[in-house]
Every structure is written in C-alpha cells, then in structure tokens.
Amino acid sequence: MEGYHAVHELLVAGRRRVRQLWVCESSSHNVSHLAQAAATRGLSAVRQPAEVVNEVSRTGAHQGVIAWAEPVPAVPLGSLFGMEPTTTPFLVVLDGVTDPGNFGAILRSAACAGVTGVVIGKHRSAPLTPAAVKAAAGAVEWVPIAEAAGIAGSIAQLGRAGIWAIGLDPSAREAIWQAPVLDGPVALVLGAEGRGLSPLVRQRCDALVKVPQIGPLGSLNVAAAAAVGCFEVARRRSGS
Numbered sequence: 001m002e003g004y005h006a007v008h009e010l011l012v013a014g015r016r017r018v019r020q021l022w023v024c025e026s027s028s029h030n031v032s033h034l035a036q037a038a039a040t041r042g043l044s045a046v047r048q049p050a051e052v053v054n055e056v057s058r059t060g061a062h063q064g065v066i067a068w069a070e071p072v073p074a075v076p077l078g079s080l081f082g083m084e085p086t087t088t089p090f091l092v093v094l095d096g097v098t099d100p101g102n103f104g105a106i107l108r109s110a111a112c113a114g115v116t117g118v119v120i121g122k123h124r125s126a127p128l129t130p131a132a133v134k135a136a137a138g139a140v141e142w143v144p145i146a147e148a149a150g151i152a153g154s155i156a157q158l159g160r161a162g163i164w165a166i167g168l169d170p171s172a173r174e175a176i177w178q179a180p181v182l183d184g185p186v187a188l189v190l191g192a193e194g195r196g197l198s199p200l201v202r203q204r205c206d207a208l209v210k211v212p213q214i215g216p217l218g219s220l221n222v223a224a225a226a227a228v229g230c231f232e233v234a235r236r237r238s239g240s
Contacts, residue, residue, distance in 0.1 A: 001069060004034070009138025011037035014220040016070045017139070022044045024053045024064035034065065039132045046064040052121070056234040072128050077146040077154055080117035081161040089163050089185045090233060093119040093150045095201045096192030097222055100126045103134025105223035106190070113141035113230035114237070119154055119187070122147045154190065155204040163187050167231050168206035169198050170219040176229060182236040188224055188229045 001007060010018060011034065021038050023031045023045045035045045047075060081089045092110050097103055105127035110118055133140055148154040155165045164181045167189040176182075183222055189205055191197035202208065211220055211228050220228070 002066050003057045003134040003137070004063045004065050004129055004136050005137040006140075007019070007065045007067045008034060008037065010040060010069055011043075013138075013141035014041060016072070018043055018070075019068045021068075022048045022051050022053060022056075022066045022125060024048060024062075041125060048163065059104060059134050061134065072133075072140045072145065074147045075117070075144045077119065077148055077157060080119070080144060081147055081158065081163055087116060088237075089161075089187070090114060090116045090237070091119060091158070091163065091187035092117075092226065093151060093158075093187050093189040094121070094125060095166070095197055096121065096124050096195075097190065098124065098126050099193055100129045100132035102126070102133050102193065102221070102223040104127075104132040104137075104139075105137040106226040107132075107139040107143055107145075109227040109230050110224070111136075111143045111229075113234040115143060117144045117146060119146050119148055119151070121151050122149055124192075127153045151189075152200045152204045153196075155187070155201065158187050159204075159206070161185075164207070165189050165190075167202060167208045168211065168225050169197055169202065169208045170210050170213070172208035172210040174207070174209050175212045176232050177208045177212075179207060181207075182204045182233045183239075186228070186233060188233065190226050190229070192197065193222055197225055 021043055025047050038045050092115050164186040165187045211225055
C-alpha cells in the first residue's frame with residue numbers, strides 16, 4: 001500500500017501483518033512518526049532512493065512511503081449487524097461502484113462519519129487496489145468491509161435484521177433531510193457511477209431519497225453524495 005496517511009493508519013491500527021516498509025530518502029513528509037509506529041511492531045523503515053520507490057509504485061502518488069502488508073480481510077455480512085447491543089448499525093452499501101478513487105473516497109467519508117461497516121458486491125465492484133486504499137487514507141484499517149454475492153439479497157438480509165435500507169437516488173421525490181429513520185439502524189445504499197441503483201436494488205430499498213440540487217448540474221459524484229449522506233446520518237445520530 002502507498003501514501004503517508006494510509007501507511008500511518010496501517011501501522012497504528014496493527015490489524016494486519018506488515019512485511020516491509022520503504023521510505024523515500026527525499027520524502028517531504030515527517031517520517032519520524034512512521035518510524036516510531038513501525039518500531040513498536042518490530043519493523044524498521046528502510047530508506048530508498050526516489051528512483052527505486054518510483055519504480056515499484058503502482059499509484060504514481062506514493063508520497064514517499066510504500067508498505068507491503070497482508071490483504072485487507074473481508075468480514076461476514078452478519079458480523080456487521082451482530083454487534084454489541086450498545087452499537088446501532090450504520091452501514092453503507094455499494095451497488096456496483098467500480099472506480100477505485102470513488103471507492104476509496106467513500107471509505108474515507110464513511111470512517112470519518114462513524115459508519116460501522118461497508119457492504120460491496122463480489123462482482124462488478126471496485127476491488128481494494130492500491131489506488132483505492134490510498135484514496136481511503138487509512139479507512140480500510142478501521143471500517144469492516146463485507147463482500148456479498150448479491151447486493152439485493154444483502155439488503156433483504158439487512159431488512160430481516162431490522163436495518164432500514166435507504167437508497168440515494170437523484171430522481172427520488174423526498175430529500176434526505178426529511179428521511180425519518182436515519183437515527184436508527186440504517187444502511188445507505190449508493191448506486192454505480194452513471195447508471196445509479198440497479199432496478200432490483202431500488203425495489204428492495206425501504207425508501208429512496210435525494211440530495212437536493214441547487215445549481216445547474218443534475219447530480220453529485222457518487223463519492224460526494226456518499227459524504228453528504230453519511231454526515232446527515234451522523235448529524236441525526238448526534239441529535240443536532
């Protein structure tokens with residue numbers, strides 16, 4: 001994985017085994033925090049010339065830091081709602097988001113808003129590539145991710161567990177500000193870039209809401225819509 005923030009959270013979280021850590025000799029970041037975090041895990045930061053780091057980089061934007069670690073483990077879907085009684089599920093469900101940058105940005109917003117889990121499809125979904133992990137800026141270390149064989153079936157399973165599925169759809173009549181259930185067990189469902197929610201997933205949602213548009217453009221980028229939706233849920237849960 002690449003990028004200062006992504007690698008820093010990898011080391012701080014300590015949930016995955018890290019095999020090696022490279023730091024570019026000309027890195028503009030203060031790498032002392034990385035070195036300290038690595039040392040607590042019995043790992044030394046190896047300084048490398050810029051040309052060596054550039055050669056192995058897979059994102060082209062490594063920020064002078066590259067780490068090799070175990071893959072991010074997927075969790076069972078049931079673990080996202082079989083939590084402690086004091087934890088109210090707050091999930092994000094992605095119906096075919098395929099762009100790694102959008103996927104990573106959604107994970108970052110989800111982590112910052114207090115999302116307790118993310119559901120993605122095993123097929124027709126962006127994988128956790130280096131680009132997605134870097135865009136997530138460390139969120140993959142803190143937000144559990146479940147892979148589902150089918151998103152529509154997963155929404156049905158969430159419904160049986162008492163979790164409301166709220167789909168974000170720019171054609172919906174109701175604004176997200178008026179959605180009544182966001183302070184309870186809820187899953188925000190977001191569709192793919194371009195086509196939005198698939199017909200079956202749209203049918204399975206308990207409600208469809210939109211982020212009202214004021215300007216001339218018709219809709220938000222899916223990552224931006226996810227950020228707005230996640231923080232509206234966070235606001236509602238905080239009682240403000």
